[in-house]
Amino acid sequence: MKKIIAFLKKTFLVESSYQFPLALNIASIFLGLLSYFFINKLFGQKITTHLELFGVDYFSYVLVSTGLFGYISVGINSFPQKIADEQMEGTLEAIILTPTKTKIILAGLGIWNFIVASVDFAIYAILGLFVFRVNLGSANLASVALVLILSILSFTGLGIISASFVVIFKRGNPLAWVIGAFEGIVGGIFFPISVLPGWLQIISMLFPVTYAVKAMELAVYRGYTIYQLKTELTILVIFSTVLLPTGIKFFGWAINYAKKQGTLASY
């Protein structure tokens, strides 16, 4: 735990030495939501048949899905990005020289971004409630928390696998490309997957984000309990238990590969 706190303190000191990111981050979230707000206005703020399951209009739907996607994207992107940063600075080698287990290094590198993402998620909720007047009163908080935890665990596994590609190939991360290219379309982030043709709906079932978004929308707007979300939560548990240990194992292998190739410090 002390080592993770050391990583957290170090990252805080580095990040706070830059002046604008936090303010720009809040502005980006606000402007992004504003676009969806006007798209919703264009289509008459109606609950379409595709959104009947959740009982909300398009803006309310996309507020939760993009907020959640921002959060779980951290799981995918923060590990490869942090590994690339540490390689560029040459500090990855220095960290690996210390008697620190791979799991602790990964947790230490990722934790700051999860805190930032949690703040972002809270900003989505605050903007939704107080600026865009979305009704979040029916949310089942226990279900919301569990969906968040399981989503982040699944995506952390994917992110660690993605970071392993960075350790080996430095640039050009095929996994990040696949996730980035497909999840926006098939994950139900910008529209419910029911609008997709059947064959794309089948592909969407391969991605944990599909279950995470559906479960989160139902937990927030329909107040679904953990029991009512058992199918989605079970699938997220399966994704987590497979992807997280696989990711950690794969990362350890990638580090050993780089040590054999002599490319640990190159970028």
Add this chain to the structure above:
Amino acid sequence: MENFVELNHISKNFTPSLSFSQIVSLKFQNKLSTHAITDLSFSLEKGKILGILGPNGAGKTTLLKIIATLLFPDSGTISIAGKYIEKDNLNIRSLIGFSSLQERGFYWRLTGKQNLEFFMALHNIDSKTAFKKANELSELFRFLDLNKRFDSYSAGMKQAISLIRALAHDPELLLLDEPTKSLDYLSAQRFMQFVLDELATKRNKTIIFTTHHLEEISNFCDKAIILKNGRLRETLTKSTLKAEFNSLKETYEKIALENQ
């Protein structure tokens, strides 16, 4: 006396990665490997200082990185304090202090002190002890202010911070890659004397360092090896080093100039 560091038949080749054009043209045969280290064996007792000499590209840094567990050898075995690096990697890392020649390896937007505090925490040393250690060691290097940002340090100060990081967790084995390269003359002398008197003689630490300065080998080492093209070319003992500086110079020049 028992050996603290033991290398047996270590070899390391670097094979270049396939280029994009090789992949596209389906020509998978690789370019020739570089033989960085070839069949290298030596040992060192606890509390002794080993100097590694060799012209540029001789394999000195590669050898230090292999001992530091940052590079895996293709063949051969390495043991440190009786532990083999392939089996006991994590424990061995706590025994090692490594100072690299590169300026990279630190967070340039943090101060020297913040950098040291972070890396010491990864060695399970609390910040109070880390500050105390860092301040003590910084006295070896004149004009070193640990509260300045790392990117504002001169090359010599960066090297001093790197040396402090290598020493601060009190490792049993110090691996120093050209430790005095960027230091001013007085700091270099004071540091090497500290290595000899305090670390090796008083505290029985084992030290391996690379250098291009024959005087450092002659004045501070118990043993020296000369590498050329990754091969061990000469092993020199303390008696030879102390008594015959000119002979060391001649031997080194002869090896360095061969085939050139």
